[in-house]
Amino acid sequence: MQNKLPDNQQPNMNGIKRLRALWWFKPLVVGIPAVVLALTIPQLLNAKHSDTQITVETPVSDFQNAEQEDLNLPRPDPNAGEYVAPEADGEISQGIAVPGWSSLSIPVNETDVTVDFYNPEENMGQYQLTFELRLPDESGQGYEVLYTSGLIDPGLHVQRITLSRGLEAGVYDAIIHVQPYRMNAYTTTNNADLQTRLIVA
Amino acid sequence: MITALTAVFLAASMMTPIVSLAADLTLENTTGTITLAKSYEESYTITIPAEVSMDEQAVSAELEIAATDVFLNDGDVLKVSVVSDNDWNLVHAEDSECKVAYELSATGDVLTIHSGDTEGSTEITATVTGAPSKAGTFSDILTFSVDISAAAE
Numbered sequence: 001m002q003n004k005l006p007d008n009q010q011p012n013m014n015g016i017k018r019l020r021a022l023w024w025f026k027p028l029v030v031g032i033p034a035v036v037l038a039l040t041i042p043q044l045l046n047a048k049h050s051d052t053q054i055t056v057e058t059p060v061s062d063f064q065n066a067e068q069e070d071l072n073l074p075r076p077d078p079n080a081g082e083y084v085a086p087e088a089d090g091e092i093s094q095g096i097a098v099p100g101w102s103s104l105s106i107p108v109n110e111t112d113v114t115v116d117f118y119n120p121e122e123n124m125g126q127y128q129l130t131f132e133l134r135l136p137d138e139s140g141q142g143y144e145v146l147y148t149s150g151l152i153d154p155g156l157h158v159q160r161i162t163l164s165r166g167l168e169a170g171v172y173d174a175i176i177h178v179q180p181y182r183m184n185a186y187t188t189t190n191n192a193d194l195q196t197r198l199i200v201a
Numbered sequence: 202m203i204t205a206l207t208a209v210f211l212a213a214s215m216m217t218p219i220v221s222l223a224a225d226l227t228l229e230n231t232t233g234t235i236t237l238a239k240s241y242e243e244s245y246t247i248t249i250p251a252e253v254s255m256d257e258q259a260v261s262a263e264l265e266i267a268a269t270d271v272f273l274n275d276g277d278v279l280k281v282s283v284v285s286d287n288d289w290n291l292v293h294a295e296d297s298e299c300k301v302a303y304e305l306s307a308t309g310d311v312l313t314i315h316s317g318d319t320e321g322s323t324e325i326t327a328t329v330t331g332a333p334s335k336a337g338t339f340s341d342i343l344t345f346s347v348d349i350s351a352a353a354e
Contacts, residue, residue, distance in 0.1 A: 094251060095248035095249060095250055095251070095265060095267065096248065096249050096250075096251050097246055097247075097248050098246065098247050098248070098249060099244070099245075099246050100244065100245050100246070100247060100347050101242050101243065101244050102242060102243035102244070102277075102349040103242055103243070104242075120246060122248075127251070180251065182251075188342070189251040189252050189342075190249055190250060190251060190252055190253075190342055190343040190344070190345065191342070191344050191345070192247065192249060192344065192345045192346070192347060193344055193345070193346045193347070194347050195346065195347060195348040195349070
């Protein structure tokens with residue numbers, strides 16, 4: 001014969017019944033934390049030893065600052081920002097001074113003539129110049145070279161030249177082609193074609 | 202009288218290379234005119250940019266063209282135009298087949314100087330219009346053509 005508990009010690013059957021109805025509660029309470037731990041612990045272990053970076057949006061703690069200092073790791077650069085394309089960032093090269101004349105006068109049928117081809121002093125230390133006297137042909141596509149100078153240093157003049165041939169009297173449309181060279185590298189730069197009248201008289 | 206004439210001839214010979222005497226001077230005819238003349242050629246100095254060069258990240262470059270010491274006859278005009286050696290393409294420094302198209306903000310006569318003015322300048326912008334296929338420095342050679350002619354009526 002079972003002893004029956006007094007009424008005031010009888011268990012609350014209604015509550016027990018409610019709990020028994022929540023049959024899924026116990027596994028939930030136990031299972032969820034277990035799953036979270038099971039997923040988190042391996043990641044924490046791997047993050048410390050692997051090269052894979054995991055971005056976690058949490059404030060940098062004093063512990064992390066200390067860890068960076070201990071390991072001599074770089075800090076985020078405060079100047080970093082989105083790329084802004086510059087407006088004009090191509091190289092702006094120093095100008096080259098080139099002298100020019102509207103006409104040159106030379107004697108008839110003479111090859112030794114007097115001119116004044118010079119390299120302005122503004123080009124000092126920067127550019128040497130060469131001068132080439134050209135006679136365009138009738139088609140305008142080609143030309144005959146009457147004279148080509150050597151490299152002329154800044155501040156110097158070439159005043160006596162020898163043409164490839166003498167010319168008959170008349171006025172010829174000619175071109176003085178001026179080619180600058182960089183003095184440090186002897187490479188060519190932009191150049192100039194000076195339209196000139198060759199007066200042979 | 203002879204001393205005065207001698208002084209005139211000495212002065213004329215020092216001043217100019219061209220001297221003409223419009224009279225025969227004798228003891229009876231002691232006056233005459235001396236024409237002093239010298240011809241000056243039209244001349245100028247232009248300043249051109251050495252190159253137009255950009256790296257693969259640049260989008261544009263400024264080019265300055267200037268004319269100074271311009272000496273023109275009345276009514277004449279100095280004009281500067283520019284042409285490209287590579288048909289307006291910047292060419293890779295190490296691969297001539299790799300090119301990037303560009304254009305200038307001004308075409309035709311980029312600088313004009315009229316008689317009476319002794320100098321002038323202009324700035325034009327070279328802007329990349331294509332896309333480079335590789336990294337490096339790209340450049341083009343420009344030829345600046347200068348011509349002096351009578352101003353159009």
